[in-house]
Amino acid sequence: MSETKYALVTGASSGIGYEVTKELLRRGWYVYACARRTHPMEELRAEFGDRCIPRKLDVSNQNDITQLKLKLEQELPDQKLHLLYNNAGQSCSLPAIDVSEEIIDNTFRVNVYGPINSCREFAPLIINAKGTIVFTGSLAGICPFPFGAVYSASKAAIHQYARVLHGELGPLGVRVINMITGGVATDIADKKTLPEGSIFNFPEGIKAVETRKKMSEKNQPMSPADYARETVNDIENGSIDPVDIYRGTMATVVKWLMLLIPYALLEWGLRKKFKLYPAYSVLNKRQLQSQRQRQRLLENTIKHD
Template identity: 45%
Template sequence: MPERQRVALVTGASSGIGLATAIEFAKRGYKVFAGARRLEPMQVLKDEYGVIIFQLDVSDLDSVKNAKKFIQEQTGDDYLDFLYNNAGQSCTFPAIDVTDEQVKQCFEVNVFGPVRVVRELAPLVINAKGVIGFTGSVSGCVPFPFSSIYSATKAAIHQYAATLRVDLKPFDVKVINIVTGGVKTNIEDKRDLPSTSLYNVPGIKNAFDQRRQMAKKNNPIPPEVYAKGVVDDFENASLGGKLNIYRGRMAFFLGHLMYFVPRFIVELALLRKFGLFGVFDAIKQKYSKVKLQ
């Protein structure tokens, strides 16, 4: 009986990390499914690499359930060897400016989405004794300014992955979390501060731009390089092996920073890096004698 071709699913595959990782899986001979909300950007995956593309919105339960059916129909089987939860949503706003809708959108894609994808597709991964992976982030480890919501989603997914790893041990399913540093992608949040923001003081525009473009301005690695490492990580995953794997510019350093450097020093370094000392002084002066309502 011929050996079964192994199957991979990559979510959020319309650009950046997801697109590059789908290509890398395909280059290594896997049957690859690539899902995203937009089909058009993924056409190159189908045309040039034979990847099976389909519409997938991880924030919609019916869409996720349909993804399972689609994979079963296309493979004629009930196996999924590699499940890469990569779909992501940025959110770069001060904590007191973010709206309910922005919070909901970020958590829907970054946390609830992977949770429902894992739950619905778990039977296929269990059948294959496969690997489930997540795109984590150094933002889940370091308190970058104006990143409270995005950081919270990534910290949540880090802990979800850690506990999922324990839960799935009896099924021989491996779980890995890719703590991601700088990678050249288009995830940058381009939304401006609201006009009502208390942070609208002299200097905030430049500081806010510096923060939003953090990855772009710090020599990020190409997504193709990142993808090769990630597919290696999936192929080399083992029960009891590494959970957190560090990929991207400064990922290992930032992923461990808070363990070794006092928090107040990290906070001061971040304020200096993004030019926020002057901004925060202006905020103090502006509101020191004003009663907010």
């Protein structure tokens, strides 16, 4: 008889996390569906019964993770967790020099500290099961999309963590998969507005930022259900162990662009795609006007002296 499988999915209340949870339940898994809001998972519980186990979890809160670990140690048969799916994420689409310390801290607590803390706490349960750890990575972690410096940095950090973890836990029978994710139709787009003092806070600059925020929805993103089905296939196919797997719209295309396109050409293409050149034109004109004003003030001062 096959062993009953147990999974823990973070960020399970919507988007990728919700659909991965649903796909696992369809295939007979027991799933700890974890998120700050558990109400959205109640319909899954109604459909799949006690195999769906909603749990309130804020991955940025170490105490939440520790308390959940203690519960799992009591509830899991033989203390075996077969899948830890680190999906909870925080978006951030702002110019690099506009991101406040608070936003930086929140982004890294959710996107980096949360998964790392979760892996540390739940690792004994995963090792017991010779299970799988999955991260929802991002193309932003490999490609320098404009207005995504902090989000990209957080994803690049977790990509590298996943790769090192793969090397360390592989000999113990644990698979580690970094899902480098392209376009998926979720509601993760950043809704923060530009700070009032931003150098891009003028019509052309705002248009460039909004173009970046709508990047995914304008490129025929994959449905979360399709993404979840492919991802769970990867998880259940124990014969593959590549560390990085590319899923979602444009994922494979961007992978090859990053390998083959000269960096200067890549930057030019990104600036053009995200409508940055009209914004730069305005900024350069403002800078030139400012220089002329300073020059005139200097000349007037010299005359008066």
